Amino acid sequence: MTLGEALAAARQQIDRLDARLLLQYATGCSHADLLARPEMPVIGPAYEQFQDWVARRAAGEPLAYLVGEAEFRGRVFQVSPAVLIPRPETEVLIELALAKLPGLAAPKVVDLGTGSGIVAISLALESPAATVVAVDLSAEAISVARNNAGRLGARIDFRQGDWFSPLAGERFDLIVSNPPYVADGDPHLALNGLPFEPQMALTDGADGLSCIRHIVADAADHLAPGGWLLFEHGYDQGEASRNLLTAAGFKAAFTFPDLAGIDRVSGGHL
Structure with missing residues (x-):
């Protein structure tokens, strides 16, 4: 499974931006990587994490809880369901x-x-x-x-x-x-x-x-x-x-x- 294929599959289930952000978090790649190197393979553990996040996002779980952080006033804050x-x-x-x-x-x-x-x-x-x-x-x-x-x-x-x-x-x-x-x-x-x-x-x-x-x-x-x-x-x-x-x-x-x-x-x- 390549970056481009993983992203295309996820976009069938969730918002395009959410799909991209989750793939970046799961693989550690940047937006530029996704654009320039869509043929890059996604290794097994990263793809499993991505699939899990996509399924949970499709079920309504907020993006911030999936990745554990959210931005506010230009700062990144850790968040949890607490x-x-x-x-x-x-x-x-x-x-x-x-x-x-x-x-x-x-x-x-x-x-x-x-x-x-x-x-x-x-x-x-x-x-x-x-x-x-x-x-x-x-x-x-x-x-x-x-x-x-x-x-x-x-x-x-x-x-x-x-x-x-x-x-x-x-x-x-x-x-x-x-x-x-x-x-x-x-x-x-x-x-x-x-x-x-x-x-x-x-x-x-x-x-x-x-x-x-x-x-x-x-x-x-x-x-x-x-x-x-x-x-x-x-x-x-x-x-x-x-x-x-x-x-x-x-x-x-x-x-x-x-x-x-x-x-x-x-x-x-x-």
């Missing part, structure tokens, strides 16, 4: 967070529900003066995030626990979170590979707002005067998020859209 796959809309949360840090000599930041660590690590690397703490309930997620921080050279204080529970007595200049916000029973949970992702990171098992309510209710006890809370949420949760923030005493509650114009991040300050 963490959500990074999504570009989360960059909105990071950009808004970074905008709150100038003027603070040594800002303290906490990322609640860090998952693979993309938010905490991005903030630590792009705001080197910041002290960043990252919390997650899942020990497996903490392990993935810690590995990512080590590979990318980010200094993060990781804590395992439920939201604010590992942060007793601590206050921060900025709290960020991408919590579970998909409502239980939402049909989106059955689409686009989501059944393969950790359900407790996607849905709260209720109306999609229970984790946001908890974070908003307890955030003031962990914010410095003037501190900001920013969190990602669903397309239809902007108004509810602003109402929760205002009721909890936050000022200047706002909602910011992602690049598609969809409400994506809400926040406010003390």
Whole structure:
């Protein structure tokens, strides 16, 4: 079996780009190799791995879980089924967070529900003066995030626990979170590979707002005067998020859209 033959066969089952990327990962060849040397033979173990990945991709398993990594903000992060796959809309949360840090000599930041660590690590690397703490309930997620921080050279204080529970007595200049916000029973949970992702990171098992309510209710006890809370949420949760923030005493509650114009991040300050 040659590279060209393997690629042609896979394209009968899965997306053309996915087929090419999986073949590159399985064989170690580059895109240029595929174009210039399609007659190159694929050795047995590599072809077996490729066939396995193609079958799993055809069954809906996300590409990132097959190859064990995904790109976010120009960095490659390790991922596993213990963490959500990074999504570009989360960059909105990071950009808004970074905008709150100038003027603070040594800002303290906490990322609640860090998952693979993309938010905490991005903030630590792009705001080197910041002290960043990252919390997650899942020990497996903490392990993935810690590995990512080590590979990318980010200094993060990781804590395992439920939201604010590992942060007793601590206050921060900025709290960020991408919590579970998909409502239980939402049909989106059955689409686009989501059944393969950790359900407790996607849905709260209720109306999609229970984790946001908890974070908003307890955030003031962990914010410095003037501190900001920013969190990602669903397309239809902007108004509810602003109402929760205002009721909890936050000022200047706002909602910011992602690049598609969809409400994506809400926040406010003390």
